[in-house]
Amino acid sequence: xxxxxxxxxxxxxxxxxxxxxxxxxxxxxxxxxxxxxxxxxxxxxxxxxxxxxxxxxxxxxxxxxxxxxxxxxxxxxxxxxxxxxxxxxxxxxxxxxxxxxxxxxxxxxxxxxxxxxxxxxxxxxxxxxxxxxxxxxxxxxxxxxxxxxxxxxxxxxxxxxxxxxxxxxxxxxxxxxxxxxxxxxxxxxxxxxxxxxxxxxxxxxxxxxxxxxxxxxxxxxxxxxxxxxxxxxxxxxxxxxxxxxxxxxxxxxxxxxxxxxxxxxxxxxxxxxxxxxxxxxxxxxxxxxxxxxxxxxxxxxxxxxxxxxxxxxx
Numbered sequence: 271x272x273x274x275x276x277x278x279x280x281x282x283x284x285x286x287x288x289x290x291x292x293x294x295x296x297x298x299x300x301x302x303x304x305x306x307x308x309x310x311x312x313x314x315x316x317x318x319x320x321x322x323x324x325x326x327x328x329x330x331x332x333x334x335x336x337x338x339x340x341x342x343x344x345x346x347x348x349x350x351x352x353x354x355x356x357x358x359x360x361x362x363x364x365x366x367x368x369x370x371x372x373x374x375x376x377x378x379x380x381x382x383x384x385x386x387x388x389x390x391x392x393x394x395x396x397x398x399x400x401x402x403x404x405x406x407x408x409x410x411x412x413x414x415x416x417x418x419x420x421x422x423x424x425x426x427x428x429x430x431x432x433x434x435x436x437x438x439x440x441x442x443x444x445x446x447x448x449x450x451x452x453x454x455x456x457x458x459x460x461x462x463x464x465x466x467x468x469x470x471x472x473x474x475x476x477x478x479x480x481x482x483x484x485x486x487x488x489x490x491x492x493x494x495x496x497x498x499x500x501x502x503x504x505x506x507x508x509x510x511x512x513x514x515x516x517x518x519x520x521x522x523x524x525x526x527x528x529x530x531x532x533x534x535x536x537x538x539x540x541x542x543x544x545x546x547x548x549x550x551x552x553x554x555x556x557x558x559x560x561x562x563x564x565x566x567x568x569x570x571x572x573x574x575x576x577x578x579x580x581x582x583x584x
Contacts, residue, residue, distance in 0.1 A: 300581035307344035310549030360391030361474035362458035372402035392457035467582035483535035495545035526562030
């Protein structure tokens, strides 16, 4: 298992990882890195880990993956100017992945954005974007007139993803979408980022899906959601809709043992555990998250923490 101290050792020894924005500012800045902005699965907002969001940086271009509540503040905490964001990817339309989508763009605009942001996601992203502007028409039009700001509605360019395949290709990055089941949601996409320094795959929320291992075959980094069953059992005891919630969680997420199976079948170099379900149980340790994984995967494991950074190549 790789914990924060191991990550720091990798950074010093082979520029493989960074653990904090402060370190990133004092060390040689890697060309490609991942920042884990929010690692807690689910929509509940707590004082602990932030809701789901990730960031890939390639040649100083930010690619945001999911927009759970708090993503704007986490970008600022990571030392990434919000107006520098160029691309947003939404994996699926659960609120813990899209609730701050419009507001992330708005916060970039409020901070001086004048260049376009392109957004991608399952069917509904285009409609959500239009609805956001309708919801905020009064404020937006007032600020355009009163403060001389550019019209933000021309700067957020949304695109629905309707099928698997390449959704973005630049001189630095190719991004491919892959549909994976997250019952009852079917319009749900994992994303593969092919960068100059290696391949990164984000699983999205997903039930156990052996085909995801094929999509992630040979990846340098696989960032996979995970569910710890004993903590789910504790959660449902104190939840009014406990039985229904447990059924949903077990059917739509991947247990730690099965995450290990996916990583082993894919042959990834580094497995990063994130989007923890549940993500706010104080009794769960890093060892709890990794013990099930290790039954099936013998490679390197990182238990993600908010604002932890992982640099490529690994």
